[in-house]
Amino acid sequence: MKRNFLRHICFALIAILLVTFTATAAVLQPEDEGAHRVKVKVYTKQGDKQKSAKTVLYCVCSSYKRAEYLKKKLDAAQTQYFSGDDRAIEKVLKEEEIVLKKSRGNGEFEEALVAGRGVVVFHQDYGAVAVEVKEGQTLIPAVLVSKDQILDDTVVFGSYGDNGPELKPVPGIDTGDQVTFTVDIKLPAGLVTDKSRIICQPMAVDCQTEDTLAYLKPIILESADYHKKQDKRMGFDYMQNDSVACGYDSSYVLKSDKMVKYIAQVTYKKPDKEKIYRGSYRVVLEDYHHIIWDSGEQTTGSCLAFKPLKFLDLSVAAADMELTDDFMEPAEENTVPMSRDLPLRFEQGKDILTNDSLNTVIQNNIVAELKSYGDQLWSVSVQGSSSPEGSVERNTLLANKRADYARRFLNSKIKSGVPIATLEPRLYTWEDFLFEVQKLANQEMYDQVKAIVDANPNNVGYKMLKDLPYWSTYLEPIFERERVMVCKYKYLKKHIMTADEVVETYFAEKPDYVSGKKTLSNGDYFNLFANVTDTLELDTITMLAYKHITSQSDYTSFRLAPYVANRMALIASRNGMPDVNILKPFIDMRKPVNTWDKSDAMNPVMLNREQIVLNQAVMYFQEAKLDSAMLFIEMLEKKNAQVEATKRMRKLVVFQQGYAAYLQGLIKDPKLVADIKAAERYVLNSGDFNRAIIWTELHAQLGKSREECERLLDRMPDDNPKKWYLKGIIWADEAGKEPDVEGYAPINSNGFHKLSDEEEFALMRTDPLKFEEYNKKLDEYNAKLENDADLIDTSKVPFFLAYFQHSFDMEKKFIRYYRNEGNVNDKVRKEYKYSRKDIPAYRQKFEMIKAYHDQQIAEETGTGLNEENTQEQNSSDNPEADAPSEDNK
Secondary structure (H helix, E strand, C coil): CCCHHHHHHHHHHHHHHHHHCCCCCCCCCCCCCCCEEEEEEEEEEECCEEEECCCCEEEEECCHHHHHHHHHHHHHHHHHHHCCCCCHHHHHHHHHCCCCEECCCCCEEEEEECCCCEEEEEECCCEEEEEECCCCCCEEEEEEECCHHHHCCCEECCCCHHHCCEECCCCEEECCCEEEEEEEEEECCCCCCCCCEEEEEEEEEECCCCCEEEECCCEEEEEHHHHHHHHHHCCCCHHHHCCCHHHEEEEEEECCCCCEEEEEEEEEECCCCCCCEEEEEEEEEECCCCEEEECCCCCCCCCCEECCCCCCCHHHHCCCCCCCHHHCCCCCCEEEEEEEEECCCECCCCCCECCCHHHHHHHHHHHHHHHCCHHHEEEEEEECEECCCCCHHHHHHHHHHHHHHHHHHHHHHCCCCCCEEECCCEECCHHHHHHHHHHHCCHHHHHHHHHHHHHCCCHHHHHHHHCCCCHHHHHHHHHHHCCCEEEEEEEEECCCCCHHHHHHHHHHCHHHHHHCCCCCCHHHHHHHHHHCCCHHHHHHHHHHHHHHHHCCCCHHHCCCHHHHHHHHHHHHHHCCCCCCCCCHHHCCCCCCCCEEECCCCCCCEEECCHHHHHHHHHHHHHCCCHHHHHHHHHHHHHCCCCHHHHHHHHHHHHHHHHHHHHHCCCCCCHHHHHHHHHHHHHHHCCCHHHHHHHHHHCHHHHCCCHHHHHHHHCCCCCCCHHHHHHHHHHHHCCCCCCCCCCCECCCCCCCCECCCHHHHHHHHHHCHHHHHHHHHHHHHHHHHHHHCCCCCCCCCCCHHHHHHHHHHHHCCCHHHHHCCECCCCHHHHHHCCCCHHHHHHHHHHHHHHHHHHHHHHHHHHCCCCCCCCCCCCCCCCCHHHHCCCCCCC
């Protein structure tokens, strides 16, 4: 199945590859023996309509068989690309060493070809087609057939027209580890008799390759008379002897001259949770001896899918870990980097020290300082420098010689074995020199110096500067400072910070800790966790601590490690990016929960802490690996640990496995229905976010209006990409019916709400001063539009694409969800295709929608025109009104 909304991406990608790839296979040239000019004319066909194509891509193959092979590879790669593999097409082009050329704009191209060769034609909307070059041909037609025709909301078969049999390609519900396909059969009255039987064979199809992977349990519907006689024919043991009896549905009896409307759900366990699968099915209506109607090989089902659990916040079932003394580690001494100027003055142009007592004092002081650290001295490095006179090559050599001198001098004085390194030299420029002059001298002096430097940026200029009357007072000291050495060293800080000191130091030097320039000990991080209360700051500290701890060998033996890893896992879970590898090192499946490992008598370590086991179950559940998640739940249940949490997890499992079928009335077992209702209440009451997610993802099944869902979505923070993705879902049904927002501009980005004539008149009458201010902003706004020659047309951009694009901008991986989003049906996708070339329009439309929405809130809350408004909407609704009912069917 092909996705229209990424066709332009595919086209752009291949166009780039045209430039970057080098042909390795030989292409037949006109002078080759037997070659003749052949024109290929490409057409596109959709349904019964055929027309000339526009620009297409093509390549010539050594044989028609090779062309057929490449055609299949390109079709499969394009399907994989639309399903989330961004490099699928690129891989095929590289592996097969394909070079694609562009046709003319009318879909025609000419090549020198011989009989037996093949040509592959590719188009971003239609996939690929292979054609064979035959003897004597000068014109070859190539027809690209659109696959979109099989994706309509209803597929009609036979000669019954609108009243004929209908098989609806309803999107499945994908819960990660399995997908639930819907079988929807409608046969008109008059087809079924008392002698009828319907055999429906569901199949699981890989959307990437269109391969049928599994034949699922059949569905058998029979009339009462047929079933009675079939039982007799099977020796009165129908269930044992009839080959398809396993699928017999006794709850639905076919009746003569009655319409058949049958809906059922079939579950398929996904072999690869990352792939997309379509539930196809073939339906045959037969009597005792003949087939009355057969749906044949027509494609049913849809590769779109509802994924209602993809955004659920499962941290409600996870467990925090209390920061106890078990995790305490002593703070350690820190290695502190220091930098000291080593103002040794060198003779101009030489690596010889100026012979005076000041240089001697400076040398003695730096040696005494370094020696004072004794064994705590960690490392030393020196950096030479040079003033700007002379060439760059000469100055570099001179600076390095001066640094070598300093290094040899320090090595002779410090004999502790500490390595002394030489850093890259610092070469001062004439711009550096002029900058210092400007700080010290008046404007007249600066202008005089600058004129000399600009005219003579070399030794000539240097000599002219020495003749100035203020040389020794202002200029010479600058040159001397530029010949100063720098000595950098690290030493082990003997002072161990207290809890208060580490908090103060962390906030004062946070950029250095975040960038990795500075680090803290495990004990310092313990003190930060114990004393910092801001949740966002604690997340940052967690990430720094996790990076610090895991960078050390055997980190699982550190007392603080399990606490930090657990916090890190909760962050990953909360952000919707679970990673089971975070907690895996702290779990041993061979041992029970809360087991002490005392192999190191001086440092016993607890394995399988109950919170870690629970959170690992949550993350496996998020990764749609239910079997693995249940192993950890059972570990906890065996030890009677985290009792309430495991009950919550069981509810989540029940919800995942049965909620979709429950909504369609397919669950008959009263106990299971009660369990699903209890799970539903738990999930919907676990927070506004989860309720907003479920209501929005399943709004059609739950009968929830856009307004009901949006009221909850507006409570989510603007920096959460899930909010805008869900807004896209709820507005997809409104495509073409949205309010006009073209006159709006972002309130907080130099824009404003453009008033109607009636609003302008009312403002002029009620508040002349504000009206005057409005007119000034209106003039600025209109001037900006007039000057913007590339103004983007957003008038035809639907709200849902603007919302989706904003979520993609915040979280790139969300576009993979959209490619298979069941809430945006094929009809809407065809009319409003997602195209990368229109991304600027989507972004601009979002700004307009946001400005419109903010203005609506401003009017509702009385905050006035063009005032900054927050996204917090203080709803006057009864909060209990949003609570889920006993039965949300």
